Amino acid sequence: MRVRVIENAGFCFGVQRATKLAFETAATTQGHVFTLGPLIHNPQVVQKLKDEGVEVVTDLNGVEEGTLIVRSHGLHPTILKEAKAKGFRIVDATCPFVKKAQSYAALLKKEGYQVVVVGDRQHPEVQGIEGYSGGNILVVACPEEVKKLHLKTKIGVVAQTTQSLSNFIEIVDELLKSARELKIFNTICGATMVRQKATMDLSRQVDLMLIVGGRNSANTTRLAKICSDADTPTYLLETADEIQPEWLKDKKEIGVSAGASTPNWIITEVVQKLESLAA
Amino acid sequence: MRVRVIENAGFCFGVQRATKLAFETAATTQGHVFTLGPLIHNPQVVQKLKDEGVEVVTDLNGVEEGTLIVRSHGLHPTILKEAKAKGFRIVDATCPFVKKAQSYAALLKKEGYQVVVVGDRQHPEVQGIEGYSGGNILVVACPEEVKKLHLKTKIGVVAQTTQSLSNFIEIVDELLKSARELKIFNTICGATMVRQKATMDLSRQVDLMLIVGGRNSANTTRLAKICSDADTPTYLLETADEIQPEWLKDKKEIGVSAGASTPNWIITEVVQKLESLAA
Numbered sequence: 001m002r003v004r005v006i007e008n009a010g011f012c013f014g015v016q017r018a019t020k021l022a023f024e025t026a027a028t029t030q031g032h033v034f035t036l037g038p039l040i041h042n043p044q045v046v047q048k049l050k051d052e053g054v055e056v057v058t059d060l061n062g063v064e065e066g067t068l069i070v071r072s073h074g075l076h077p078t079i080l081k082e083a084k085a086k087g088f089r090i091v092d093a094t095c096p097f098v099k100k101a102q103s104y105a106a107l108l109k110k111e112g113y114q115v116v117v118v119g120d121r122q123h124p125e126v127q128g129i130e131g132y133s134g135g136n137i138l139v140v141a142c143p144e145e146v147k148k149l150h151l152k153t154k155i156g157v158v159a160q161t162t163q164s165l166s167n168f169i170e171i172v173d174e175l176l177k178s179a180r181e182l183k184i185f186n187t188i189c190g191a192t193m194v195r196q197k198a199t200m201d202l203s204r205q206v207d208l209m210l211i212v213g214g215r216n217s218a219n220t221t222r223l224a225k226i227c228s229d230a231d232t233p234t235y236l237l238e239t240a241d242e243i244q245p246e247w248l249k250d251k252k253e254i255g256v257s258a259g260a261s262t263p264n265w266i267i268t269e270v271v272q273k274l275e276s277l278a279a
Numbered sequence: 280m281r282v283r284v285i286e287n288a289g290f291c292f293g294v295q296r297a298t299k300l301a302f303e304t305a306a307t308t309q310g311h312v313f314t315l316g317p318l319i320h321n322p323q324v325v326q327k328l329k330d331e332g333v334e335v336v337t338d339l340n341g342v343e344e345g346t347l348i349v350r351s352h353g354l355h356p357t358i359l360k361e362a363k364a365k366g367f368r369i370v371d372a373t374c375p376f377v378k379k380a381q382s383y384a385a386l387l388k389k390e391g392y393q394v395v396v397v398g399d400r401q402h403p404e405v406q407g408i409e410g411y412s413g414g415n416i417l418v419v420a421c422p423e424e425v426k427k428l429h430l431k432t433k434i435g436v437v438a439q440t441t442q443s444l445s446n447f448i449e450i451v452d453e454l455l456k457s458a459r460e461l462k463i464f465n466t467i468c469g470a471t472m473v474r475q476k477a478t479m480d481l482s483r484q485v486d487l488m489l490i491v492g493g494r495n496s497a498n499t500t501r502l503a504k505i506c507s508d509a510d511t512p513t514y515l516l517e518t519a520d521e522i523q524p525e526w527l528k529d530k531k532e533i534g535v536s537a538g539a540s541t542p543n544w545i546i547t548e549v550v551q552k553l554e555s556l557a558a
Contacts, residue, residue: 169455173448176465184461 001248001278004206005256006198009267012191012260014095014161015040018072019049019263021093025069026052029089032066036079037124039071039093040261041217043238060086067091072261074098074128097161098125101187105133108156113183116140118171119160123218126160142167146174153180161189162219162260164196164226191260192219196226199257203227206255208247209234212270213259220259227257239266240273248277280527280557283485284535285477288546291470291539293374293440294319297351298328298542300372304348305331308368311345315358316403318350318372319540320496322517339365346370351540353377353407376440377404380466384412387435392462395419397450398439402497405439421446425453432459440468441498441539443475443505470539471498475505478536482506485534487526488513491549492538499538506536518545519552527556 011019022039026049034055038046046056057063060082067089070080074094083090108115115137119126130137140146155175159168165188175182203209209227213220215238227234232255235247248254254274258267290298301318305328313334317325325335336342339361346368349359353373362369387394394416398405409416419425434454438447444467454461482488488506492499494517506513511534514526527533533553537546 165456169452172451172455176448176451176463177444179463180465182461182463182465184455184458184463186455186459186461 001251001274002253003256003271003274003278004202004253005267005271006195006202008191008194008198009256009258010262010264012189012195014072014097014189015261018093018095019045021091022049022054022069023052025067025091026054029067032063033069034063034066035069035071036060036075037071038216039069041220042214042259042261042263043216044266045261045263063088069093071124072098073123073125074102075124076128076131078131094128095161095189097187097189098128101125101158101161101185102129102132104185104187105129105137105156105158108158108183108185109133109137111156111183113154113156114138114152116155116157116171116175117160118157118163118168120218123160125162129158129160140171143170143174146171151175151178153178155179155182157182157184158187160218161187162192162222163188164222165193195219195257195260196223199223200226200230202255202257203230203232203234206232206253207251208232208253209255209257210243210270210274211236211257211259212238212267213262214238217259217261220262223257223259237270240269243270243273243277245277248274280530280553281532282535282550282553282557283481283532284546284550285474285481285537287470287473287477288535288537289541289543291468291474293351293376293468294540297372297374298324300370301328301333301348302331304346304370305333308346311342312348313342313345314348314350315339315354316350317495318348320499321493321538321540321542322495323545324540324542342367349373350403351377352402352404353381354403355407355410357410373407374440374468376466376468377407380404380437380440380464381408381411383464383466384408384416384435384437387437387462387464388412388416390435390462392433392435393417393431395434395436395450395454396439397436397442397447399497402439404441408437408439419450422449422453425450430454430457432457434458434461436461436463437466439497440466441471441501442467443501444472474498474536474539475502478502479505479509481534481536482509482511482513485511485532486530487511487532488534488536489522489549489553490515490536490538491517491546492541493517496538496540499541502536502538516549519548522549522552522556524556527553
C-alpha cells in the first residue's frame with residue numbers, strides 16, 4: 001500500500017498567521033483572552049489554544065473586559081464596533097484575503113452594483129463580508145439559487161475565499177443570463193484553488209481518499225465533496241484515531257488531503273497510522 | 280406540410296434605422312451618396328439601395344466629394360476622421376447598440392482593464408470597437424483562443440452585438456480561470472438573443488430549418504450553425520429562388536428563421552414559395 005499526500009497540505013497563509021497571532025497573544029497577555037466563535041475551524045487546534053488560555057465565547061454578552069482576537073473569518077463591523085465600545089483590546093487575526101473580499105464587496109456596493117456573494121449564508125466569513133458591504137446583498141451557494149433571485153442588470157460579484165472555482169463559474173454563468181453589466185472579483189484564495197485542483201487530480205489516481213480536517217470546516221468538507229463527486233471512495237476524518245482498518249482492505253494507493261485549517265501534526269499522525277496499518 | 284416562421288423575424292431595430300436613413304438620404308441628397316462596404320449584410324437590400332443611388336465603395340481613395348453613410352456596423356474612428364477631413368457630409372447609420380459596445384470598450388480601456396472583445400476579428404463592427412477603444416485589444420472568437428492568450432489579471436469584456444450568448448458565456452468561463460477582476464458588459468443586443476433562442480427552440484420542433492439572409496451576414500450564418508448544431512437539417516438561403524423541391528421531401532414541418540438584416544419581403548417570398556411547392 002502506498003500513501004500519497006498532496007503538496008501544500010496543511011495550514012494556509014491566513015490560518016498560519018491567525019494561529020501564530022493567537023498563541024503569541026495568549027503568551028504575552030495578562031487577563032482574559034477570547035475569540036468570538038472558534039479562531040479557525042479545527043477543533044484540535046482550538047483545544048490547544050484553550051489549553052494556552054484562549055477562550056471561545058459565542059457572543060459579547062457577559063464579557064466585561066479582556067482581549068478579543070478577531071478570528072480568521074473576520075467579524076461583522078457592528079460587532080467589532082460594539083467590542084471597541086466596551087473597551088476590549090482588539091487583535092485582528094482576519095485573513096488578509098478575507099479582508100480583500102470584504103473591501104471589494106464594499107467597493108461594488110459603493111459603485112452602485114447589486115452585490116452577490118458566492119458562499120454559505122451561515123458562514124461567519126460571509127456574514128462579515130455582508131457587514132462590510134453595508135448589508136442588503138444577495139448570498140448564493142449554487143446556480144439553482146440564482147434562478148430564484150430578482151436580479152438587477154448591474155451586478156457585482158465576490159466569493160467566499162474557500163469556494164470552489166467551478167461552482168463560482170457556474171454561478172457567474174447564470175448571472176450572465178440576466179446581467180448587462182457584471183463586475184467580478186474572484187476572491188477565492190490562490191491556496192484554495194491550488195489545493196482543490198491537487199486534491200481532485202490525486203483522487204483520480206488512487207483507490208481511496210482521506211480528507212483530514214474539521215467537520216465544521218467549509219473548505220475541508222468541500223474537498224471531500226470534490227473527491228466523492230469524482231467517484232473515489234472518500235472519508236473525512238479529524239484525527240488519526242478515526243481510521244478504520246477495513247477502509248484500507250484491497251486498496252493499493254491511498255490519497256491524503258487536508259483543509260486549510262488542518263495542522264501538519266495531525267496530517268503526519270494520519271500518514272503514520274496508515275503506514276503502521278499497512279506494515 | 281406546415282411552415283412555421285419565428286416571431287420577430289426580419290429587420291432588427293438597428294438595421295431598420297440604417298436602411299430608412301439610407302433610403303431617405305438617397306432621396307433627399309443631390310450628388311454622390313456612398314457607403315464604405317455594404318450598409319447591411321444583405322445583398323438584395325444593398326442592390327435596392329444601389330438602384331436608388333447609394334454606391335458601395337471599398338475605401339476613400341479616389342472619392343473626392345459627397346455624402347458618406349456610416350454603415351450599421353460602425354466605422355473605425357481614424358477613417359471617420361479622414362472622411363471629415365476630406366469634407367464629406369456624414370450621415371451616421373451606426374446601430375445604437377454597436378455604439379454602446381464601442382463606448383463600453385473605450386471605458387474599460389480608460390479604467391485600466393485589458394480589453395477582450397468576443398467576436399470575429401475580420402468583422403467591421405469589431406474593427407470599429409477596436410478603434411474606439413484606442414487599439415491594443417484582444418479579439419477572441421471561441422474559448423480555445425482564450426487559452427493561447429497572455430492575459431493580465433484585470434480584464435474587461437464586451438461582445439460583438441450579434442454573438443451567441445452561449446459562446447460569450449463559455450469565453451467568460453475561460454477568462455475567469457486567470458482573471459482576478461473581470462468587468463463584463465454584455466453588449467449582445469436583446470433582439471439577437473431573442474432571435475437565437477426562438478430559432479433554436481423552433482429547430483427542435485420541426486423536420487427542416489431554412490435560414491434566410493445574406494451569406495456575408497455573421498448573425499445569419501450563426502443562426503444556421505445553431506440549428507445544425509441541434510442536429511436539425513438546415514439550409515441557408517438568400518432568396519426564395521434557391522429553394523430546392525427535394526429539400527421538402529417527406530418533411531411535415533418546416534421552420535423558417537432569418538437574420539437581423541433580412542427584409543420582410545424576402546421572408547414572405549420564401550414562405551409563399553414553400554406553400555406553393557406543398558400545394
